[in-house]
Amino acid sequence: xxxxxxxxxxxxxxxxxxxxxxxxxxxxxxxxxxxxxxxxxxxxxxxxxxxxxxxxxxxxxxxxxxxxxxxxxxxxxxxxxxxxxxxxxxxxxxxxxxxxxxxxxxxxxxxxxxxxxxxxxxxxxxxxxxxxxxxxxxxxxxxxxxxxxxxxxxxxxxxxxxxxxxxxxxxxxxxxxxxxxxxxxxxxxxxxxxxxxxxxxxxxxxxxxxxxxx
Numbered sequence: 001x002x003x004x005x006x007x008x009x010x011x012x013x014x015x016x017x018x019x020x021x022x023x024x025x026x027x028x029x030x031x032x033x034x035x036x037x038x039x040x041x042x043x044x045x046x047x048x049x050x051x052x053x054x055x056x057x058x059x060x061x062x063x064x065x066x067x068x069x070x071x072x073x074x075x076x077x078x079x080x081x082x083x084x085x086x087x088x089x090x091x092x093x094x095x096x097x098x099x100x101x102x103x104x105x106x107x108x109x110x111x112x113x114x115x116x117x118x119x120x121x122x123x124x125x126x127x128x129x130x131x132x133x134x135x136x137x138x139x140x141x142x143x144x145x146x147x148x149x150x151x152x153x154x155x156x157x158x159x160x161x162x163x164x165x166x167x168x169x170x171x172x173x174x175x176x177x178x179x180x181x182x183x184x185x186x187x188x189x190x191x192x193x194x195x196x197x198x199x200x201x202x203x204x205x206x207x208x209x210x211x212x213x214x
Contacts, residue, residue: 053093136167
């Protein structure tokens, strides 16, 4: 791991000090296979699964036999809603289902740790002392981002969520605001940059720390 410390900035973008990185979390290991598995799980859990087609029993009409069984020279037919007919039912079509599934907690924890390692090694983590908003002012928060030279899609992570802060960034395109315990590996990979306050960074690191013997 090249980085052993990460700079702490104030809200004006000036460096205050360096925060040592915990070796139990930031060991430089990025498990791409595990990240792929976890991302697939989160994407599957987002699927609504509301797609539906109708079988021959669900299509309206077709209760009457179209012609007699024998004597017409045509093939036998019992319903005009047969899957072989136009406007008939669908065979083996999709039906509403639940795509969600879960992986073991340790796998999700390890994936989150891998995502953090990748972010720190790429230098896409901006660590600030505090992220606060006294009033719900979008312009003030946009000025704060500009001072930190943050543009584009950014994951903003705080220790505690407040209504003024939530209202201040909801109208800024590409900004996702979450608390440290809501963040997952999928969020880290979706957003090129992460802006996080010191308390949230420490708590998130503690949340992903390797346990003894692991």
